[in-house]
Amino acid sequence: MSIELPKVSVKDLQEWSKLGEVFTSGHRLCAGCGAGSMARQVTLAAKALGDPYMFVNATGCLEVASTVYPYTAWDAPWLHNAFENAAATASGVIEAMKSMQRKGLMRERNVNMIVFGGDGGTYDIGLQSLSGAIERGHDFLYVCYNNGAYMNTGIQRSSGTPQGAATTTSPPGSVIPGKIVWQKPLAEIMASHDIPTFTASPAYPRDLMAKVQAGLKHDGPAFMLVDSPCNLGQRYAPDISMEIAKLAVKTCFFPLFYTYKEDWVLTGISSRLAKNPDRKLPIEDFLKPQGRFRHLFKPEWKNKLIEIQDTIDEKWERLVTKATCV
Amino acid sequence: MSGVRQVVGMTGDEAVAHAVKLVNPDVVAAYPITPQTIIVERYSDFVNNGEVDTSFISVESEHSAMSACVGASLTGARVFTATASAGLALMYEILYVASGMRCPIVLAVANRAFSAPINIHGECTDQLVCRDASWVSLFGESAQEAYDETILSFKIAEHPDVMLPAMFGIEGFIVTHALERVETLSKQQVEDFIPASRIVRDRFCPDENKTFGSLVLQDYYMEIKRQQEEAMQNAFKVTKDAMQEFSELSGRKMEIIEKYQLEDADYAFVSYGATAGNAKAVVNRLRAKGEKVGALKIRLFRPFPSLDIFQALSGIKAATILDRSATFGSPGSIVQTDIASALYGKEDVPSLHGYINGLGGRVLTLPEIEEVYEMSKEYNNIGMTSTTDWVGYRK
Numbered sequence: 113m114s115i116e117l118p119k120v121s122v123k124d125l126q127e128w129s130k131l132g133e134v135f136t137s138g139h140r141l142c143a144g145c146g147a148g149s150m151a152r153q154v155t156l157a158a159k160a161l162g163d164p165y166m167f168v169n170a171t172g173c174l175e176v177a178s179t180v181y182p183y184t185a186w187d188a189p190w191l192h193n194a195f196e197n198a199a200a201t202a203s204g205v206i207e208a209m210k211s212m213q214r215k216g217l218m219r220e221r222n223v224n225m226i227v228f229g230g231d232g233g234t235y236d237i238g239l240q241s242l243s244g245a246i247e248r249g250h251d252f253l254y255v256c257y258n259n260g261a262y263m264n265t266g267i268q269r270s271s272g273t274p275q276g277a278a279t280t281t282s283p284p285g286s287v288i289p290g291k292i293v294w295q296k297p298l299a300e301i302m303a304s305h306d307i308p309t310f311t312a313s314p315a316y317p318r319d320l321m322a323k324v325q326a327g328l329k330h331d332g333p334a335f336m337l338v339d340s341p342c343n344l345g346q347r348y349a350p351d352i353s354m355e356i357a358k359l360a361v362k363t364c365f366f367p368l369f370y371t372y373k374e375d376w377v378l379t380g381i382s383s384r385l386a387k388n389p390d391r392k393l394p395i396e397d398f399l400k401p402q403g404r405f406r407h408l409f410k411p412e413w414k415n416k417l418i419e420i421q422d423t424i425d426e427k428w429e430r431l432v433t434k435a436t437c438v
Numbered sequence: 439m440s441g442v443r444q445v446v447g448m449t450g451d452e453a454v455a456h457a458v459k460l461v462n463p464d465v466v467a468a469y470p471i472t473p474q475t476i477i478v479e480r481y482s483d484f485v486n487n488g489e490v491d492t493s494f495i496s497v498e499s500e501h502s503a504m505s506a507c508v509g510a511s512l513t514g515a516r517v518f519t520a521t522a523s524a525g526l527a528l529m530y531e532i533l534y535v536a537s538g539m540r541c542p543i544v545l546a547v548a549n550r551a552f553s554a555p556i557n558i559h560g561e562c563t564d565q566l567v568c569r570d571a572s573w574v575s576l577f578g579e580s581a582q583e584a585y586d587e588t589i590l591s592f593k594i595a596e597h598p599d600v601m602l603p604a605m606f607g608i609e610g611f612i613v614t615h616a617l618e619r620v621e622t623l624s625k626q627q628v629e630d631f632i633p634a635s636r637i638v639r640d641r642f643c644p645d646e647n648k649t650f651g652s653l654v655l656q657d658y659y660m661e662i663k664r665q666q667e668e669a670m671q672n673a674f675k676v677t678k679d680a681m682q683e684f685s686e687l688s689g690r691k692m693e694i695i696e697k698y699q700l701e702d703a704d705y706a707f708v709s710y711g712a713t714a715g716n717a718k719a720v721v722n723r724l725r726a727k728g729e730k731v732g733a734l735k736i737r738l739f740r741p742f743p744s745l746d747i748f749q750a751l752s753g754i755k756a757a758t759i760l761d762r763s764a765t766f767g768s769p770g771s772i773v774q775t776d777i778a779s780a781l782y783g784k785e786d787v788p789s790l791h792g793y794i795n796g797l798g799g800r801v802l803t804l805p806e807i808e809e810v811y812e813m814s815k816e817y818n819n820i821g822m823t824s825t826t827d828w829v830g831y832r833k
Contacts, residue, residue, distance in 0.1 A: 180653050184649035189644060189647060191512060193651055194532060204465060204467055205509040205512070207465055208464055211464040211515060215464065218513075240499065
């Protein structure tokens with residue numbers, strides 16, 4: 113069994129945009145926040161499939177900003193329990209519905225369950241609950257939107273924070289220049305559960321939405337890692353979020369791919385970069401516009417920039433070697 | 439009345455599992471921990487042998503167990519889980535979510551001491567410290583009471599005036615693993631007692647575009663918490679009524695507090711859980727020596743039956759409170775301080791003598807209980823109205 117990405121055309125997007133928003137206006141996400149774009153794309157892709165959908169959301173920016181009582185931005189069944197347990201909560205919902213359907217207490221039909229968590233709620237505190245739920249095989253698509261730190265609590269480093277990034281708990285000190293270590297390889301960890309795993313960026317909506325639909329069509333758990341630009345925490349002007357997200361892909365800092373068991377497939381820009389390596393942009397192009405990396409451009413940290421570029425090159429090489437391209 | 443009574447030999451844990459089987463909840467999400475494990479082992483047998491049609495979620499932690507229960511309960515499902523000690527502590531965060539979101543989850547607690555030092559034996563601290571979590575909280579003395587409270591808890595929790603989760607505790611090994619005589623109920627009796635229909639509530643389901651678990655700030659938070667208090671107050675009457683109905687159904691008298699030879703008593707033991715059995719045995723021994731003593735057993739711990747306890751202890755000179763729980767730097771043992779609050783300022787109430795005992799499964803023998811009884815009398819004789827001692831340990 114392999115994963116097939118549906119082709120999403122511009123015309124499809126035009127049609128889907130008429131379906132009516134699921135994640136509606138009036139939420140309180142920051143101007144420029146990538147999570148809002150991500151949520152609109154994910155929910156619309158789900159709606160376009162036609163089956164009913166439900167959302168479970170871990171504590172985080174998306175949750176806090178969208179459901180300040182007595183308001184909600186969700187025109188959908190939506191549930192928040194706590195920070196570290198979104199996947200466990202979804203497994204309870206899924207099994208309850210199955211059980212009640214068996215007993216005739218609920219109408220039988222396919223429901224697309226999507227779970228949202230940020231990097232804190234997924235890479236860190238929710239990893240056990242997610243891994244457990246995946247091992248048990250509940251049918252959901254887990255979407256982790258990684259904005260690179262605990263942005264909701266004020267920009268503290270997570271294990272999804274990039275190396276070198278300044279956060280309030282990995283400040284650019286005179287001795288230690290921001291976060292010391294590389295990010296946790298979350299997509300690879302999830303993929304090693306033998307489930308369909310996708311990476312996606314809101315800067316490339318057709319790629320993202322195709323992957324959402326492929327994940328939802330899969331019978332069983334699937335995982336998607338979204339690079340979610342955050343102008344507030346990554347420190348750049350709010351009008352260039354999508355540009356930043358594109359640079360993450362074009363520098364191969366955040367390659368777009370999907371994987372399931374033996375298959376590793378590069379998609380979109382990443383596929384093109386694999387075929388045309390000379391088009392790959394230097395990592396400085398991604399780092400320079402962001403205030404969180406500003407300190408790395410001081411002369412004393414020149415070797416850090418080289419180190420980061422080397423790591424990206426090595427990881428990209430490894431991925432290209434094992435991946436095919438679409 | 440029950441007609442022909444079936445009598446079966448069961449441990450406390452098995453009694454719980456068999457009672458849950460009769461309820462046949464939609465979801466059981468649980469994680470193994472001694473001394474609770476037998477409950478979920480037996481229940482897994484029922485599931486895998488097709489004797490129930492519950493979805494059993496074998497989660498990877500107690501935190502996820504309670505989280506899955508919350509998710510399942512919000513879809514409108516009937517939900518059960520079981521835990522002990524460290525497992526209950528790991529659930530603690532989500533206990534508040536469960537009650538705050540008004541999920542009538544039923545939780546069996548095999549009361550066990552907390553680490554450190556690590557210990558697997560009976561002690562009720564784990565459940566008592568959940569007193570402020572807005573859960574209905576009951577204790578059982580025996581395998582029979584474990585069986586009965588399992589079924590009763592669903593009735594209380596799901597009552598429309600309550601809609602709060604309920605936990606009941608039985609002491610690790612002392613009750614969970616001891617083989618006892620249990621009178622069982624028929625499936626029909628349980629179905630008559632617990633409504634077949636699921637709770638009527640806003641449900642997290644595909645047909646309703648509703649938001650659950652909002653961020654609620656200064657402007658609404660306190661009103662929502664106040665509703666929980668009102669539900670907890672309602673739980674008091676609901677529990678009394680449910681116990682009355684259960685007594686008629688089972689032919690076994692069930693009350694929120696049990697009074698044993700208290701009518702003419704000058705002195706009283708107050709206890710809960712398995713200790714109550716020892717207290718009653720000591721009452722028999724002391725009565726034989728001519729002591730006018732009785733015993734009060736607390737079955738309902740939350741909501742706390744202040745008035746009933748006041749009435750039961752009214753006219754008593756001194757109360758010996760046997761508390762199998764640990765608290766440090768507190769003005770008294772855990773249950774003692776609740777009783778003191780309930781009696782404060784009232785006329786004709788006993789002096790209160792709390793005894794922290796039996797920690798980590800330590801046995802307070804009947805002679806030792808007689809000794810603390812004498813201590814209480816001494817304290818009372820010299821005019822001490824409130825004392826707290828640790829007893830039954832090597833000094």
